[in-house]
Amino acid sequence: MSFELRTVSGGVTAAKGFLACGMPCGIKRTGRPDLALIWAERPARAAAVFTRNRFRAHPVRLDMARLRQGVAQAVLINSGNANCLTGRRGYRRTLLLSKRAAKILKVPEYRLFLFSTGVIGIPLPADKIEMALPELVEGLSREGAGPAAQAILTTDRVRKEIAVRFKAGGRTVTLGGMAKGSGMIQPNMATMLAFLTTDAVIGLSALRKALAESCRRSFNHISVDGQMSTNDSVLLLANGLALNRAVRPAGRDFEVFQRALDFVTARLAEMIVSDGEGVTRLMKVCVRRAASPDEAERVALSVVNSPLVKTMLSGGDPNWGRVLQAVGATRVPFAPDKVKVSFDSHPVFAKGERTRYSRSKLKGVFKRRIVPILIELGRGKYSCEKLGADLSPLYVRVNARYGT
């Protein structure tokens, strides 16, 4: 399938009919921006993927319920406070904030979605958000995408935005997004949030299917420290203003949309992994020839989260024994003689022993920003890829110092 994709500027307001704004409202003591609003001029279909952590932040609980309706018009995000684990009072306060915000924004409450990221366990200063809302609404514009992308950051060093334009269903369609999450150094649980907007005409089931699949390939495919936040969320809005032939849950139009979405989510996921302070090197772990998708994933996760593999990566040393230890620890019943491990295109272990590899070439591979680690299990036809980060002394220092 030939398919053209053009990167454009504009982030979350690149698609027709979306406005945004970002500003400080006083949650962060530093006075940095901590409140963002995305506004759909025309109500949009909404799909989302949420954290699977059993402890969920208050806004996540609220959003999950609202998502059943599948319509969104306003997305209100604060940083600096996760609005999480603050008991029933905290939840009631969140419901009240939602009611008041919907009134100020003049939207039915079920079309308003709330998101939070930051420290947990501290009551959300909801009054600060309420007081800032009129000014936030006033400030909505197409130019607001950048400030909004800035306002959702916590320990991130850089803004994470992207947008693409492509042809689908006879029209030009735009899809954009923004994300936050800085992996390794994330002091309170490596929360990641992503907000995606498109003007495509697409049915709710197609939208949900495309997002679930895309998350699986992107955000669920990165692992920085194996932690799962209480607030992780990905939201996708589609307002239909591109007037394309409706994208259905299968067929060529769907494929095109899926590819565009995959491109956007993959780029945002990469930005998240790369932004971790203390990250000096990444690894792309590819498991091949597993007997099932689940088995492939278990092996990939074991390797990408192994502290011994992560420190090996940080030190730039091709210590393949550590990779094998992580593979073997999964207890997948492979035949040890049939397992093959390669760093990039250089096999280092096969037929139960080390190969005659060139140590200097391997040293070269370990100098790269992304080190490819290929593990072939010799059992079946299933694969899995994970993008991971190294473990550096800086990660430990930053996370040890961070105060509650």
Add this chain to the structure above:
Amino acid sequence: MSFELRTVSGGVTAAKGFLACGMPCGIKRTGRPDLALIWAERPARAAAVFTRNRFRAHPVRLDMARLRQGVAQAVLINSGNANCLTGRRGYRRTLLLSKRAAKILKVPEYRLFLFSTGVIGIPLPADKIEMALPELVEGLSREGAGPAAQAILTTDRVRKEIAVRFKAGGRTVTLGGMAKGSGMIQPNMATMLAFLTTDAVIGLSALRKALAESCRRSFNHISVDGQMSTNDSVLLLANGLALNRAVRPAGRDFEVFQRALDFVTARLAEMIVSDGEGVTRLMKVCVRRAASPDEAERVALSVVNSPLVKTMLSGGDPNWGRVLQAVGATRVPFAPDKVKVSFDSHPVFAKGERTRYSRSKLKGVFKRRIVPILIELGRGKYSCEKLGADLSPLYVRVNARYGT
């Protein structure tokens, strides 16, 4: 049950009828001791527990087969080389070493057990071991326990030995042991080995049952970096020279023996965790009121291996949100409002929110060598305890620097 236990010196030769020796044979380039022999003057019953890593070192494969006979007389251990992942040639060479060593030691081959620890993937210099064997046999003595305990170390900083004496079946019984393993800094897979000897009269099934249970409570209850080595082994020999009434797999004698064994393995396990370079603080994670033993263990492991909890411990900061995140990530279907978390005797989280804890008291708890973290799930009656270590910048530095 009242029960008296006296700690005595002598380690692996404290029990009657066991001799040992340790010496350098040239595997370690530093010239430090790297070869040890334990000798049972009278053939002993043998039980063992081995690594569950799918990749197993050559001697482990060999020992597992021999263990079916359940009799041991000689235990030959080398450090400096793991004798692992060196292919079929490596395995054949191990079989040859076993044959030659049995001849020199004058024991039927099935009564000889081999163990290795050190770097993996490098062929074992078996000739060095063979050449040193006559001198090693010559040196066997009751005073050899210390040198043997020294010779099995790799990156450990201290020798790990213990022995106890107690009454069982109408006689005085002695049980001793030695171990190696230094947790965090272990460059090649945190291998742990433990060798236990007793003069108790005890049947093979009772011996196996007691060891399995004891390992579950001690070595399987520590977690330093969540890694499982290719060489992990625990061996227990009983030669019957105490002439006590035979210990059967149940009853009071068994209980006494089990307690003594538990005491010895728990102490050795603690020594292993404490010896990790870079370890500044330990945590004892107790999960209570889980719906099943498996569930309790999953939660305990998730907390004890969480990098965010480990760095919190290293920084000495009571950041309870990180503990909850690790609990929630297991996806055990608990009711969030029923979960309670305490640091030592101070509850920090209950009924869905933080308690009114005293920050200064918590700071005090985090200054201790072992920080107790109690997690109550409010689901059932099952418990699990794990002893873990913090994650310090030194761990990362040592493991990043270590060369293949």
